[in-house]
Amino acid sequence: MRFRKAILAATSVLCFAQVYAYVWPSPYDFLEDAYTVSSGFGDGGIVDGVNPCSFAPIGGRLPGRQAAAEWLRVAYHDSATYNIETGLGGLDASIGFETDRPQNVGRSMNDSLVFFGAFQSKTSSMADVIALSVILAIKNCGGPSIPFRAGRIDAESAGPATVPEPQQDLASHTSAFALQGFNVTEMIGLVACGHTIGGVHQVDFPLSVENAITPSNPDGVVHFDDTFDSFDNRIATQWIDGTSVDPLAVGFNATTNSDARIFAADGNQTMEAFAQDPDFFSTQCGSLLERMLNTVPKSVQLSEIINPLPVKPFQLFLSLATNGSLVLSGNIRIFDTSPAAAAASAANMPVTLSWKDRNGKPNATYSTSAVAVSETSGSLWGSVYFFEVNVAIDPNFGISSFVVDWAFDSQLPLTHSDNGGSGFPFQDVVLNLPDKSCRNPDQTTTVFAVIRNNMGLVTDAYVDYTSNVNQQGSISVKQVTTRTPLVHVGNSSSVLYDTYSATFANGPQTDEGRITFDVVASISGQTYISLNNPEVFAFC
Numbered sequence: 001m002r003f004r005k006a007i008l009a010a011t012s013v014l015c016f017a018q019v020y021a022y023v024w025p026s027p028y029d030f031l032e033d034a035y036t037v038s039s040g041f042g043d044g045g046i047v048d049g050v051n052p053c054s055f056a057p058i059g060g061r062l063p064g065r066q067a068a069a070e071w072l073r074v075a076y077h078d079s080a081t082y083n084i085e086t087g088l089g090g091l092d093a094s095i096g097f098e099t100d101r102p103q104n105v106g107r108s109m110n111d112s113l114v115f116f117g118a119f120q121s122k123t124s125s126m127a128d129v130i131a132l133s134v135i136l137a138i139k140n141c142g143g144p145s146i147p148f149r150a151g152r153i154d155a156e157s158a159g160p161a162t163v164p165e166p167q168q169d170l171a172s173h174t175s176a177f178a179l180q181g182f183n184v185t186e187m188i189g190l191v192a193c194g195h196t197i198g199g200v201h202q203v204d205f206p207l208s209v210e211n212a213i214t215p216s217n218p219d220g221v222v223h224f225d226d227t228f229d230s231f232d233n234r235i236a237t238q239w240i241d242g243t244s245v246d247p248l249a250v251g252f253n254a255t256t257n258s259d260a261r262i263f264a265a266d267g268n269q270t271m272e273a274f275a276q277d278p279d280f281f282s283t284q285c286g287s288l289l290e291r292m293l294n295t296v297p298k299s300v301q302l303s304e305i306i307n308p309l310p311v312k313p314f315q316l317f318l319s320l321a322t323n324g325s326l327v328l329s330g331n332i333r334i335f336d337t338s339p340a341a342a343a344a345s346a347a348n349m350p351v352t353l354s355w356k357d358r359n360g361k362p363n364a365t366y367s368t369s370a371v372a373v374s375e376t377s378g379s380l381w382g383s384v385y386f387f388e389v390n391v392a393i394d395p396n397f398g399i400s401s402f403v404v405d406w407a408f409d410s411q412l413p414l415t416h417s418d419n420g421g422s423g424f425p426f427q428d429v430v431l432n433l434p435d436k437s438c439r440n441p442d443q444t445t446t447v448f449a450v451i452r453n454n455m456g457l458v459t460d461a462y463v464d465y466t467s468n469v470n471q472q473g474s475i476s477v478k479q480v481t482t483r484t485p486l487v488h489v490g491n492s493s494s495v496l497y498d499t500y501s502a503t504f505a506n507g508p509q510t511d512e513g514r515i516t517f518d519v520v521a522s523i524s525g526q527t528y529i530s531l532n533n534p535e536v537f538a539f540c
Contacts, residue, residue, distance in 0.1 A: 022388060023420040024312050025531065027123050028150045028303060030514075035148055035310040036335060037134060038140075039378035041386050046129075046136050049115055053141035053197070057111045064217035067115075068137040068230065069198020070108035075134045077104055077192055079295050084181040087298030089159045092128035096476035097158035103165050106204040113475045117512035122466040124514075125474045127152035131293040139380045141197055143231030144286030149294060149302040156471070156478070162401030166208055166248055166256035173262055173438070181295065182404065186288060186494070189268040191262050193285035196235045199223035200247045208249050208256040220249045224259075224521040233281035236274035239263055308335040308381055311404050311417035313424060316389065319451050320431055325495040326353075326393040328426075332370050332404055337382035344408040345373035346385045351406040352414075353389055358398030358428055366397075370404075382527050393495050398428040429455065430521045431497070438508035438540035445536050449486060449519045450497035456524035461486035463502040464520065468513035477512045486519070 026032070034044030039051075044295045048053070050068040057067040081089035081098075091191050099109040116129045128150045135146045164176045177187035202209035202220025212220035225234040238244040248259035263271050274281040294302060316330030330436060332351060335341075351370040356362050368389035377384045393399055401423035405414045419425075429452045436448040463484045468477040486500040515535035521528050 006336070021283065026166050026311060028306055029123070029312075030119075030121060030218045030532070031124050031128060031132060031148075031150050032306050032309065032312075033314065034124075035136070035306060036379055036381065037333075037377055037384055038136065038380050041373050041375040041377045042243060042314055042331070042333065042384075043377070044119075046119060046133055047140055047380065049133075050137040052229065053231075054135075057108070057115070062111075062219070064219050064221040065108070065201070066198050066221075067112070068141050069228075070112050071130075071133045071137050072194055072197065074112045075107055075130050076190070076292060077109070079292050080163045080176070081178055082180050083160070083162075089162075090295040090297055090300075091131060091152060091293055092155040092159070092297060092300075093130060093132075093152070093476055094159040096126065096471070096474035097155070097162070099475065101161055101163075103163035106201055108201075110475045114512070115169075115203065117477060119514070120477060120479070120512065121514035122469070122479050122481065123517060124150075125152050125154045127154050127296075134289070134293060135307060136200035138231055138285075138289065138381065141229065141231040143196075144282045144289075144382070145232055146281065146286050146290045146293070147305040149305055150383050151300065151302045152296055153300050154476070154478070162473065164258070166205065166258040168258065170261040170265060174265070177444055181291075182288075184265050185270055188262055188265055189274075189284050189288045190292065191259060192235050192271065192274060192281075193288055195224040195246065195248070196231055196233070196285075197224070197228055199228055199388060200251075200447050204517060205247075205256070207253050208251050210252060224248075224364055224414075231282075231285075233274050233278045236271045236281060238269065239271050240275040256421055282537075302376045308379070309333075310335055311406070311419075312460075313387065316426075316427065317434075318393075318431055318434075318498060320395075320433065320493060321392070322493050323494075324395065326389070326395050326398065326428060328368075328393055328399065328430075329390045330388075331373065332387045332389060333384060334406060335379065335384045336386070336408075338408075340408045340412070341383035344385065346376075346387070348409055348412070349385065349387075349406060351387045351404065352408050353391075353402050353404055355393070355399045355402035355426070356423070358400050360400055363397075393428075393481045395405075395428070395494050399426050400428075403424050427528050428452065429523065430461075430519050430530050432511065432519050432530045433499075434533070437536045438538045439506065439536055440503070440540050444503050445506050446501055447517065447519070447533075447536065448501045449530070450494075451486075451493045451521050451523075452496055453498045454496055458488075458521055458523050460520075460522040461500055462520055463504065463517050465504050465515075465517040467515050479513065486521070 037049040056062045056065045078095035079091040091493045119129045120126050127501050164173045200209050202212045212222050227234045245252050312333045314331040314333045319327050319526040321327050354367040368391035370389050373386045404417045407414050431450050444504045466481045484502040486502045486506040489501050490499050492499045516532045519530040
């Protein structure tokens with residue numbers, strides 16, 4: 001006992017909420033979406049790459065390999081550049097510049113980074129995506145729930161070559177982990193936690209694995225334990241009871257049996273504790289991997305823990321219809337971990353959205369019922385449901401915020417959700433017009449928007465377009481934002497709005513990553529923003 005104690009969506013808003021107090025909207029909304037919804041409607045898509053836990057990379061087309069284990073390897077090798085003495089390095093996506101190093105041998109690094117690239121954006125750094133991918137993969141493999149924090153900043157160059165290698169001696173490993181901020185006990189724990197899934201590839205490590213390449217296992221993967229697709233303590237129980245199959249512990253080449261040297265570094269005390277108690281193993285792995293993922297350069301300040309919001313708008317838009325009315329359309333997401341949530345049927349859940357006009361005044365008529373979407377959704381953390389909103393709003397009165405009242409059953413009392421007290425903010429001053437925007441034959445995009453014309457002089461109006469460019473020496477892309485002025489081009493379907501447009505080069509130089517744009521206007525000293533509008537695909 002003494003030993004155990006010793007181990008230890010596109011939307012229209014006025015401005016972002018304060019960072020760290022996570023209410024909607026937040027710079028981390030896209031990451032929270034990807035974290036919360038793992039299947040069905042609103043699926044973030046990351047978990048698809050590791051479901052089931054044994055799933056091979058590239059949609060299962062690389063037999064014998066395991067994406068979940070490869071993602072964990074990417075994260076550690078990226079984090080291992082940290083230097084506790086200088087405060088530099090850590091999980092900063094520098095791994096994209098380091099995949100040609102001997103310690104990063106194999107296709108798994110680049111394959112993983114290519115997959116992660118689909119989730120990279122202006123508000124989701126590659127480093128944050130790497131961290132999130134590990135948290136989701138481990139949970140999907142039956143492992144611990146690791147808290148997620150965002151705010152990592154991507155490096156633009158390689159870090160030091162500090163990743164331990166199998167042929168190194170114990171002193172070298174101990175020194176390397178110490179420089180990363182981990183003592184001997186924690187080193188043992190990190191290696192055991194990292195090697196409870198996955199295995200060693202003969203094509204990459206022929207000095208550690210032999211005679212494993214077959215037609216169904218072309219990389220010659222030999223697993224660390226006999227439950228490679230379950231995040232459990234078998235890596236420890238098999239080591240302690242003498243049945244280990246870990247090729248880095250009982251392999252034919254003693255020189256590369258680094259796991260054996262590390263596991264025995266404290267006389268097997270840590271591994272014995274892990275073998276005796278699977279819950280203890282899970283708890284310690286969660287703690288150690290959380291530290292690893294949160295090891296960042298000293299100049300980076302991570303957010304508070306991001307948990308699923310109980311109620312959140314999802315792809316909720318305000319648009320201007322051809323008849324001159326405003327139309328609020330999109331979805332409301334409801335999440336909960338209770339038994340009532342698990343037993344609920346979306347079709348029987350009452351969900352009502354009520355708003356205040358642009359002057360902050362409520363009215364009994366400012367209300368609409370949301371309808372459950374037909375497709376179900378899933379979450380690794382609880383139960384999640386989506387409800388569709390589609391309601392006309394008189395532009396003379398407009399909208400400034402809304403609240404949601406809901407219950408898991410029509411017989412239950414309603415829960416009032418007001419986004420931390422002040423409602424969900426929603427502005428009606430600057431509106432993107434996706435139905436009118438289009439791509440031109442000359443590789444440019446023309447965006448149309450409307451701006452309210454009865455609020456004073458428009459002193460500035462522009463589009464901030466974020467695309468992705470390749471980085472020399474890295475598989476990862478870099479986000480670049482270009483600003484293009486909006487030009488007044490005439491009236492609109494409402495006398496209260498004027499139409500503006502902007503034409504800019506499409507980019508991107510690469511198809512990787514999410515492409516978004518913001519529409520911004522400054523009126524009478526106040527700035528209004530339509531945030532994170534998705535890339536335009538329709539041709540003119």
